[in-house]
Amino acid sequence: MVNLIYCSLDEFMKKLEKKKLACFGAGFDYNSFVNRHSEYPLESRIEIIIDNNKKLTGSFYKGSIPIISLKQFSNIYSADHAVLITSYGYLDDMLAMLDRTKELSGMECYACPLIDIYENKEIPERRITDLLAKRCGIKLETVVKREKSGDIAFVSTFAAINRLGPGIKKKINSQIKAIADSGFEVEKGYIEYFSRDSIRRKIGQLPFISNIDYKSMLCSLCGYKAYYIRFDTIMNTVCFFERGFIKFCRAIKKENPKAKILVEIPTYPYDGEIEMNRQNFTTVLKDRINRRKLYRYVDRVVLFSKDKEIWKIKAINTLNGIDVNAIRRRKLITSIERVSIIAVASFAFWHGIDRFLIGLGEYYRQGERRDIVLHIVGNCTADVKDSCKKLIEEYNLSDRVIVHGEKTGDELDEIYDMVNLGIDCLGEHRKNIELSSSLKTRE
Numbered sequence: 001m002v003n004l005i006y007c008s009l010d011e012f013m014k015k016l017e018k019k020k021l022a023c024f025g026a027g028f029d030y031n032s033f034v035n036r037h038s039e040y041p042l043e044s045r046i047e048i049i050i051d052n053n054k055k056l057t058g059s060f061y062k063g064s065i066p067i068i069s070l071k072q073f074s075n076i077y078s079a080d081h082a083v084l085i086t087s088y089g090y091l092d093d094m095l096a097m098l099d100r101t102k103e104l105s106g107m108e109c110y111a112c113p114l115i116d117i118y119e120n121k122e123i124p125e126r127r128i129t130d131l132l133a134k135r136c137g138i139k140l141e142t143v144v145k146r147e148k149s150g151d152i153a154f155v156s157t158f159a160a161i162n163r164l165g166p167g168i169k170k171k172i173n174s175q176i177k178a179i180a181d182s183g184f185e186v187e188k189g190y191i192e193y194f195s196r197d198s199i200r201r202k203i204g205q206l207p208f209i210s211n212i213d214y215k216s217m218l219c220s221l222c223g224y225k226a227y228y229i230r231f232d233t234i235m236n237t238v239c240f241f242e243r244g245f246i247k248f249c250r251a252i253k254k255e256n257p258k259a260k261i262l263v264e265i266p267t268y269p270y271d272g273e274i275e276m277n278r279q280n281f282t283t284v285l286k287d288r289i290n291r292r293k294l295y296r297y298v299d300r301v302v303l304f305s306k307d308k309e310i311w312k313i314k315a316i317n318t319l320n321g322i323d324v325n326a327i328r329r330r331k332l333i334t335s336i337e338r339v340s341i342i343a344v345a346s347f348a349f350w351h352g353i354d355r356f357l358i359g360l361g362e363y364y365r366q367g368e369r370r371d372i373v374l375h376i377v378g379n380c381t382a383d384v385k386d387s388c389k390k391l392i393e394e395y396n397l398s399d400r401v402i403v404h405g406e407k408t409g410d411e412l413d414e415i416y417d418m419v420n421l422g423i424d425c426l427g428e429h430r431k432n433i434e435l436s437s438s439l440k441t442r443e
Contacts, residue, residue, distance in 0.1 A: 002083070002098045002109040006136040008118050012110055013040055019082040019108065022048040022073060024094055026061050030086035031379055033112040035406045048073065050083070074103040082108040092131070151184040153221050155191065155229040172230065174323045179228070189221045191229075191245070210286075212244025214251070226260040227252065228302075241290040249297035263294065264302040268310065272350075272431030331417045338371040340419040344412070347380040352427025354387050361395025375415055377404045 007015075023030065026049045034042055049067040051057060057069045083104075085094045091113055098104055113128065154176050180186045191212060221227070231241070252259055276284045294301075295312035303315045333340075345351050353376065360372060380388065392401050407415060 002095070002104055002107045004095065004109050004111070004114075004131075004135040006114050006118060006132060007110070009037060009040060009115050012115060013042075013045075015108070016045050016082065018080075020047050020078075020080050021045045022050055022081055022083045023086060024050045024070075024083050024098070025086040025090075026051065026067075030112070031406050033086060033116070035408060038411070046084075070097060070101060074101050077103055077107065082110065085109065085111040085113075088113045091128075095131075095135075151224065152179060152186050152226045152228060153189045153224040154179065154186055155189040155221065155227060170326075171320065174321070174326070175228075175230075177323065178321075187224075189217070191217065210242040210244030210247075212242050212248070214244040214248040217248050221248075222252075222255065224259065225256075226262070228262050228264065230264040230266070241287050241294065243286070243290055246290055246293050246297070249294070253297050260299045261297060262300045262302055262316070263298050266304065267431070268303050268305050268307065270431070328413055330413070333417075333420045336420075338373060339421060340373050340375065341421045341423060342375045342377060342415060342419040343423050344377045345425070346378050346406075347376075347384045349381070349384060350427045350430045351384070351425050352430070353384065354391060355426045356423060357388060357391040357395065357397065357401070360400065361391065361397060364395070364397075364400075372400060374401045375404060375419060376401065377407050377412065377415060379406050 005015075023046045043062075046065055049061045049065050050070055050073050051067050052069055054069075056067045057072070059067050061067055083098065085091060085098075087094055091111055095109070095111075098107070098109060114132070117128065154172075156172060176186050176188065249261055252261060292311055298313050300316050301310060301313045303310070303317055304320060306317060307315055308317070309315055343351070343353055343356070345353075347353055356374065360374065363370075363372075376388070388401075388403075392398055404415060
């Protein structure tokens with residue numbers, strides 16, 4: 001079993017002075033973590049990336065860091081090594097894989113989610129607190145039943161809010177602030193899921209069994225006058241309605257029939273966001289069965305569309321808003337010699353960035369000479385990344401497309417100051433969306 005360590009980012013960096021760091025996973029969570037803590041020279045300390053994707057092993061991350069399999073790492077492991085697990089959603093699975101590798105017994109192991117929890121002082125979801133208690137002897141109060149609670153519980157699908165894209169994270173915090181500014185006492189809560197490595201979680205893959213630990217949710221989310229529950233999506237991952245969520249809503253209404261339950265669905269219809277296949281068949285099936293039972297307990301759904309009613313529930317139609325006081329006005333560009341365009345998102349197929357690249361490529365094939373440069377800011381799903389790479393090569397656009405990766409704060413503001421035109425989602429029709437209400441257009 002590896003030695004899982006719970007500490008601050010400063011302590012982690014200090015420990016690395018005498019260690020060779022191997023990073024387990026280098027996807028969305030890793031990039032988000034590095035960008036949030038850009039003041040620390042984290043990437044310069046990484047010597048190896050561990051990834052069991054056979055398509056990646058043998059290649060180099062950012063051209064210099066070798067990517068190897070876990071088995072290969074176990075063959076070269078020494079006491080000088082330490083591992084950083086980057087994933088939030090698969091923390092349990094990755095930790096279990098390290099534990100099963102006998103050669104790594106006793107190895108120092110850190111995790112981005114645990115460092116974030118230490119830094120932010122936020123109480124995480126149940127599976128993380130259980131892990132901290134079991135592996136690190138750390139006990140965080142999470143399921144103490146409240147005798148007196150706030151007015152409104154704002155419930156997010158993902159406890160690890162730092163895993164969210166910066167736009168969604170900003171929106172959630174702004175929503176909570178707006179509700180509080182209206183005179184209500186707001187407390188944050190989370191959808192509780194069973195641990196990924198638990199037998200109960202494995203049983204939860206069956207069609208009519210839930211992965212949601214609604215009893216733990218009831219302990220931590222009781223006594224409120226209203227519940228605002230947001231079902232999030234991350235990088236083409238949809239959080240579906242399950243039987244456990246229906247039970248949670250039913251129990252809330254039983255305890256307090258006057259309590260109001262509002263469910264926000266950021267994208268509707270969302271069926272177009274994900275294709276049913278062998279891997280997700282039971283999950284999608286659960287959603288399509290259980291969402292039609294919501295009307296018994298949910299008072300309103302909050303939609304960013306024109307639909308007045310869905311699943312027999314009346315809708316509150318709204319548009320995304322932003323906190324204008326939290327956004328700096330960009331510097332005005334007066335030069336028009338170059339047209340600099342920006343696209344900011346956690347890119348999936350519905351953002352349609354491929355359509356813009358095709359249009360730009362055809363523009364120059366027709367002999368046009370206007371100087372146009374596109375700045376792409378944000379992470380991409382694997383299929384979007386591959387598609388963009390092929391189009392850039394096909395149309396010879398390497399000198400006209402700058403890929404920045406994820407940027408936030410001052411770094412993002414600096415790029416905004418360089419451009420004079422922004423583009424929104426160009427592929428909303430791909431998921432049957434008729435009304436766009438994206439945050440980026442408002443910002």
